[in-house]
Amino acid sequence: MFDALSVTRVQRSRLTDVDYDNLGFGAVFSDHMFSMPFADGAWGAAEILPYGPLAINPGNATLQYGMAVFEGLKAFRGVDGAIRVFRPGMNDRRLRTSCERLCIPPLPEGAFEHAIDALLQCDHAWIPSRRGHALYIRPIIFSDEDHLDVRPSQRFRFVVMTGPVRAYFDENAGAVALKAEDVYTRSAPGGVGEAKTAGNYAASMYPAKLARDQGYAQVLWLDGVEHRYVEEVGAMNIFFRIHDTIVTPDLRGTILPGITRDSVIQLLTDQGHRVEERRISIDEVTATIADGSMKEAFAAGTAAIISPVGKIAYRGKQWLINDNKMGSITQDLYNRITGIQLGEREDSHGWNRVLHIPQATQAAPVAARA
Numbered sequence: 001m002f003d004a005l006s007v008t009r010v011q012r013s014r015l016t017d018v019d020y021d022n023l024g025f026g027a028v029f030s031d032h033m034f035s036m037p038f039a040d041g042a043w044g045a046a047e048i049l050p051y052g053p054l055a056i057n058p059g060n061a062t063l064q065y066g067m068a069v070f071e072g073l074k075a076f077r078g079v080d081g082a083i084r085v086f087r088p089g090m091n092d093r094r095l096r097t098s099c100e101r102l103c104i105p106p107l108p109e110g111a112f113e114h115a116i117d118a119l120l121q122c123d124h125a126w127i128p129s130r131r132g133h134a135l136y137i138r139p140i141i142f143s144d145e146d147h148l149d150v151r152p153s154q155r156f157r158f159v160v161m162t163g164p165v166r167a168y169f170d171e172n173a174g175a176v177a178l179k180a181e182d183v184y185t186r187s188a189p190g191g192v193g194e195a196k197t198a199g200n201y202a203a204s205m206y207p208a209k210l211a212r213d214q215g216y217a218q219v220l221w222l223d224g225v226e227h228r229y230v231e232e233v234g235a236m237n238i239f240f241r242i243h244d245t246i247v248t249p250d251l252r253g254t255i256l257p258g259i260t261r262d263s264v265i266q267l268l269t270d271q272g273h274r275v276e277e278r279r280i281s282i283d284e285v286t287a288t289i290a291d292g293s294m295k296e297a298f299a300a301g302t303a304a305i306i307s308p309v310g311k312i313a314y315r316g317k318q319w320l321i322n323d324n325k326m327g328s329i330t331q332d333l334y335n336r337i338t339g340i341q342l343g344e345r346e347d348s349h350g351w352n353r354v355l356h357i358p359q360a361t362q363a364a365p366v367a368a369r370a
């Protein structure tokens with residue numbers, strides 16, 4: 001893979017400038033990026049170079065028509081010092097599906113994981129040693145061709161960038177409040193809801209801003225036909241515990257198939273929990289909260305991993321779930337997933353891609369749980 005990978009390293013690392021006490025999400029970028037062009041019907045020479053501007057003309061089709069797909073995954077420094085990337089094969093597969101929907105050529109077999117490996121060989125020192133922090137990996141593919149006519153592009157670029165991110169999850173911060181959106185929609189049958197594409201996010205900004213202005217952290221999206229069935233949350237999938245059954249909306253083309261969602265379903269099933277992937281209406285959600293059978297709710301996605309949901313607003317009314325506190329299954333899932341990511345728990349499904357970095361150049365491992 002990449003026999004012609006050229007590597008140009010930075011003169012001076014910016015790592016020492018990073019303020020790990022005030023890390024946001026996605027504001028700090030590591031020293032290097034991976035880049036590979038597509039032209040004349042083939043993927044070209046791969047390179048690793050200092051993170052920095054790309055030359056783009058105003059006529060670039062990505063700027064006109066949103067010709068862009070992306071992925072998001074994390075690398076962790078474990079309690080044993082090993083570096084683990086969580087389920088990159090799943091991101092590779094999902095990226096292929098997104099590419100197909102947008103007429104973007106698929107990457108060569110193996111290129112996705114090799115690009116990440118090569119980049120982390122350069123920038124592994126950026127993977128935080130602090131528990132809960134991680135190195136976020138953002139691969140993108142976008143049109144690199146100037147054309148105003150509406151047609152599939154012929155030139156693209158695959159870029160991978162990374163950056164250290166803080167823990168989203170705060171055991172003391174309590175649960176998040178969601179606004180079930182009954183005016184705007186995120187996706188519709190036949191649309192691009194299941195593709196991880198830039199345009200889905202552009203369309204979500206305004207409803208998300210209205211929700212935030214009203215005091216809600218995120219939008220709880222309902223289906224695009226009847227505004228009746230629950231779909232997902234911002235950039236996370238949603239789960240409800242009704243009595244002892246865990247219910248999550250089934251994938252029917254309008255919902256982004258989250259890798260955290262998949263992991264949650266697998267872990268719950270392993271433990272013998274009953275999981276139902278099915279349609280769930282907002283009326284069923286509010287009715288089960290009202291009659292006490294809704295025990296807990298949480299959202300799942302790479303950034304926060306697991307987020308307890310404590311409040312849902314719908315048509316001007318508010319419902320509290322589990323007294324606005326984190327439920328026991330929510331907490332247990334967070335511990336299990338982070339335990340696998342940090343090498344504290346057995347990775348029985350082989351989810352981690354473990355990177356071998358020369359010991360001498362490594363930073364300290366993450367501290368074991370107190």
Ligand SMILES: *Cc1c(COP(=O)(O)O)cnc(C)c1O
Nearest residue numbers: 235236237256258259260301302
């Ligand atoms: C990325 C994403 C998710 C979560 O997927 P993960 O693979 O778990 O990070 C959920 N919804 C949307 C809209 C997304 O873009």
